Amino acid sequence: MTCINKLNDIVDNGLCICCGLCQSIAGKENIEISMTPKGRLEPKEIGKISPEIFKKILNVCPGTIVEGLPKEEVTPKTEHNLVWGYYLSLYYAWSTDKKIRFESSTGGLLNGLSLYLLDSKKVKFIMHTAANPKKPMRSLPKFSYSKEELLSGESRSRYGPAGTLERFHEALDLNEPFAFVGKPCDISAIRQLSKSDPRVNKQCKYLLTLVCGGFAEFTKAQDFIESFKVKEEELSIFRYRGYGNPGRMYIKTKDGREYDREYNSFWGEESTWRVPFRCKICPDAIGESADVAALDTWRGGSPKGEDEGFNAAIVRTKKGLDLMNDAAKAGFIHIGDKLKIEDIDDFQPHQVNKKKAVYARHLGMTKNNVPTINTKGLRIKELYKLNSEDFNKKEELGVSKRLKKI
8 A cells, every 4th residue: 555655645645634734733834735726725845844744744634544532531421322433412502692593504503602612711712714804715714812703704614625723833822722613624633633742632622523524625616606707806705504594605796796595506416515535535524532513403414494503412522511511501502402313313314324434435545555544443444344245345436436536
């Protein structure tokens, strides 16, 4: 199997999700991140990366290593499921602020938790992703110190590429407590970094995530605005969803023109999502190492219409459970009915299928002499053994075809 000896080996083999942590470690003078013609953010080595620094990158990169919940986070009350991993509680939850709930993705749970953390002064700021104010179709990592900062900048779901961790060491250098909100792959990278940098656990107090279907390549958003004969430089607002659940895709130009499209119409069938290869082989899209993971609650996996917005919460750690309870007592979120693991399966059938398929997909990569992700504590081999032989063969062959398109 091909070895990973340089940054390009990660990128060229489709393993890069472009979280941006490599740039945060090596510095902008050594790694440049830019948008490719295919609509992906990719890092490129422009300076000299020492073997020591490259080893640090390899040890945290979610394209090379992803692990489950750390053992120290598992308690005697923790439950376990072969697909969904460790958890303490499952229930409906949403923001109690009607405006936030309406404008956010789904029920605004992560915004509600973030606002509680700021208001209670448990953290100084929230590190998250928001729209680039100059180019609102693109996303940037952001430090929000107030409610106003957190809720501005279209900070609800950002389905396009985002280098969420580009500024992570900048956050650590501030020497202030903060919470991080990002994708499961981002959370995994932070957990890995915590093994070598003690500042992570000291300062990054909470890890909040969403159950992730993968991000759409930038070309999908480009095609959307071009269907209305709008150019990127004309945009003042680009919104993937929100203002209802799921809400509509919405854009507004600087001269006041407005266009939108129904959520299901934009996404269509899974084959049209245009997610990168790394998302297809993701061993943890469900936030197994986060404190809390929020998810959509559409029976069967897709919205049948608009509703008020109800998140489900997978609470994985004692810290996450305390946060949920404290935020509810303080009036920032509402905790609804308890859920069963079968409900989570029903809300997210795509995730169930991917978790069962991912080991076969990794095997397909290995058979094609392509490096894959080292995993631990994610049970993907156990799930593989429970699949039918035909299912596993189909997934292996599917990866072989996708590898030709990287």
